[in-house]
Amino acid sequence: MAWAVKFEDVSKRYRRRDARYASLRDDLALIGQRAASFLRRTPVEPKGMFALDRVSFEVGKGEAFAIIGPNGAGKTTALKLLTRISYPTRGRIRVRGRVGALIEVGSGIHPELTGRENIWLYGRIMGMSRQDIARRFDEIVDFSELSLALDTPVKTYSSGMQLRLGFSIASHLDPDIFVVDEALAGGDAGFQVKCVDRMMHLVREGRTLLFVSHNLSAVESLCRRGLFLCAGRISAEGDTKDVLREYLRWTEQQAVERWRARPASENSAALLEIVAVSCHGIDGQERFEFTADDPLEIRVRFRAKEPIRGPHINIGITDGRPGLLIHCSTLLRGASPKQVMSEWTAACRIEKLNLMPRVYRIWCDVYGEHGHGLLCDWQEVAMFRIVATDGESPENGKMAITGGALGAAMRSNYQWLHTID
Amino acid sequence: MAQAMVEMVIEGGHRPALAQGLRELWAFREVIWAFAERDTRLKYKQAALGVVWAIIQPLAFLAIFFIVFGRVARVSGGSVSYPAFALAALVPWFFMQTAVSFGAQALLMDSALVRKVYFPREAPVLGAVLSSGLDFAIGLGLLLVLGPFLGTRLSWTVLFAVPLWLILAVIASGTAMTLAALNVYYRDFRYALPLILQLWMFASPVAYPLSAVPGKWKAAYILANPLTGILDGFQRALAQGRPPDLHLIAISAAAACLIAWGGYWVFKRMEPGFAEVI
Numbered sequence: 164m165a166w167a168v169k170f171e172d173v174s175k176r177y178r179r180r181d182a183r184y185a186s187l188r189d190d191l192a193l194i195g196q197r198a199a200s201f202l203r204r205t206p207v208e209p210k211g212m213f214a215l216d217r218v219s220f221e222v223g224k225g226e227a228f229a230i231i232g233p234n235g236a237g238k239t240t241a242l243k244l245l246t247r248i249s250y251p252t253r254g255r256i257r258v259r260g261r262v263g264a265l266i267e268v269g270s271g272i273h274p275e276l277t278g279r280e281n282i283w284l285y286g287r288i289m290g291m292s293r294q295d296i297a298r299r300f301d302e303i304v305d306f307s308e309l310s311l312a313l314d315t316p317v318k319t320y321s322s323g324m325q326l327r328l329g330f331s332i333a334s335h336l337d338p339d340i341f342v343v344d345e346a347l348a349g350g351d352a353g354f355q356v357k358c359v360d361r362m363m364h365l366v367r368e369g370r371t372l373l374f375v376s377h378n379l380s381a382v383e384s385l386c387r388r389g390l391f392l393c394a395g396r397i398s399a400e401g402d403t404k405d406v407l408r409e410y411l412r413w414t415e416q417q418a419v420e421r422w423r424a425r426p427a428s429e430n431s432a433a434l435l436e437i438v439a440v441s442c443h444g445i446d447g448q449e450r451f452e453f454t455a456d457d458p459l460e461i462r463v464r465f466r467a468k469e470p471i472r473g474p475h476i477n478i479g480i481t482d483g484r485p486g487l488l489i490h491c492s493t494l495l496r497g498a499s500p501k502q503v504m505s506e507w508t509a510a511c512r513i514e515k516l517n518l519m520p521r522v523y524r525i526w527c528d529v530y531g532e533h534g535h536g537l538l539c540d541w542q543e544v545a546m547f548r549i550v551a552t553d554g555e556s557p558e559n560g561k562m563a564i565t566g567g568a569l570g571a572a573m574r575s576n577y578q579w580l581h582t583i584d
Numbered sequence: 585m586a587q588a589m590v591e592m593v594i595e596g597g598h599r600p601a602l603a604q605g606l607r608e609l610w611a612f613r614e615v616i617w618a619f620a621e622r623d624t625r626l627k628y629k630q631a632a633l634g635v636v637w638a639i640i641q642p643l644a645f646l647a648i649f650f651i652v653f654g655r656v657a658r659v660s661g662g663s664v665s666y667p668a669f670a671l672a673a674l675v676p677w678f679f680m681q682t683a684v685s686f687g688a689q690a691l692l693m694d695s696a697l698v699r700k701v702y703f704p705r706e707a708p709v710l711g712a713v714l715s716s717g718l719d720f721a722i723g724l725g726l727l728l729v730l731g732p733f734l735g736t737r738l739s740w741t742v743l744f745a746v747p748l749w750l751i752l753a754v755i756a757s758g759t760a761m762t763l764a765a766l767n768v769y770y771r772d773f774r775y776a777l778p779l780i781l782q783l784w785m786f787a788s789p790v791a792y793p794l795s796a797v798p799g800k801w802k803a804a805y806i807l808a809n810p811l812t813g814i815l816d817g818f819q820r821a822l823a824q825g826r827p828p829d830l831h832l833i834a835i836s837a838a839a840a841c842l843i844a845w846g847g848y849w850v851f852k853r854m855e856p857g858f859a860e861v862i
Contacts, residue, residue, distance in 0.1 A: 173596060174596065175596075177860060178857070178860070178861075190769070190770070243859065244594065246702050247594060247702045248698075248699065248700070248701070248702055248859045249856070249857075249859045249860055250594070250596070250856040251594060251595075251596030251597070252596050252597060253596040253597050254596045255593060255594065255595050255596060256593070256594040256596075257591060257592070257593050257594075258591070258592045258593075258594070259590070259591050259592075260590070261590075262702075264700075264701065264702070271694075271696050271697040271700055271701055273622065273626075275626055275629055276622070276625065276626070276629075280622075280625065283618075284618055284621070284622050287614055287615060287617075287618035288615055288618050288619070288697065288701060288703050288707075289701060289703075290612070290615075290703070292614065293614070
């Protein structure tokens, strides 16, 4: 397949500076240093970090290609190099055809000018000819749904309206290669649907799409191929499903590592503190990985400064998103200890978790007798992972990857039955 | 789509060649107009008096010059009255001043665009210079209408205003490009610029005639300040009704080319970092 975009060993290093704006004084000092080291024949080590480090990939003509990765991985840098907003430090980028970018376009709109004037102005700045704009003017206005506000200054628009105007201009540029970088965040739901439709339409027309997004289900439904960037290097490249699987695995691993490397909490002023929390299997051994059918015993070791009557313990399990999936409370089941002093261990045993494979976090807090007065703050105390059992086959329908990792957390057994009359 | 695909190669580490930059600029010339048009519209919209400022500025300076130089210091306007002589130089000088100060700020004003959208970075700077051309046209109109009352000798030599303005615009563009690029990296220039322009005005034959410069300094004065020949030319052509001194114009034109080339060179050298630093 013919390529439309080709990165050949591309590196990008940003200059590091102490202040955001250098003053002339600093740079004159730097020139002095350079001259001195040149005279002494000691080379100056270039400063700064690599945002992209020897990255090579190809995007085929007419292909929808995704770039995913954590914040600061170099995704936006790659797009900025491609759109010639900034320049590579090393390597070569080849581009066949006209590039149109949708990088937070709303911010370039001029507030004093009217919507109409902005369409004429930004259409031309982005490379449209007057004839192009005249021909597509109505289309742009229709798409932006701003026909009533067209002759009022943009400063009276809401930020959503400005975004719509920006996207409408940029998406009617007729580029051969279309670059989208999180441009959709901010519009209302209806407009976002319209934007995705517009992108689909452009892809169907045979335009090449480069899509950078944290919306993984949009990536999975829109793109066939992609790459996973991490710290300026390519971690995975190929079929979107494989790349997404690799990215999700990495994200989970990162969460676990961050949790393990957390600093020990110092909360000695509290009346009650949590000393240690551990997860145990049926055999009483401490474990990190469980299957959905395993029982899980959570043991929390507390230390009390003074005797406490009837403390109520809450244990919650989440998958990192808001809301509890499982809540175990001594208030609900009436199983709080009569009185505790110094150190004691509370163990809570869950017979069957029935959770989908991924990483889960355990939260805990303690209230006083009858559930009044917080003794110990709600805090994340432990983490465990549910792994698939050997017999389980992974789902393989549309959006299976992001669905499996980001969809519902509870596992149920179900079958589909279709009755067609 | 049976459309010929142009392949674009972006090489890392290399500075883009100047000739290639010029070709690109020509291909995007529409963008320069877009910026010029926007700047002009904004000038009309944002200030209540709008374009009237283009008249007020030179007239206010004319009044001050008339009192200070014409009456107190008794500077001679040569063969014409002092106000006629001073206005003929003030109008082109104000074009120079607006073009350079707006051009130097152009990239900073459009920093959001520079960070997000590709276009040749020269475009907003040149657009600002171009939109100052409207101020000049208005000032020229003022000079033609008001001049005869002040004592200018109108003749066919007014036509020299066009080539003289072109040379002036080249000088303004080169200067604005240098300052615009430096402004992105060093905000110091924002504070230095008004001072530089003020000094430059008094170092140019605006308030006084070139003939007032002592003979032994004259050569250095002409060579050091490329505006000398142009402003002197304006005074001759618009106030005194004489053709400009072609030797002086030739020196100014040569200097203009040098300034434009140097400004473009500095600009291109600093351009790759604009989006990151601005």
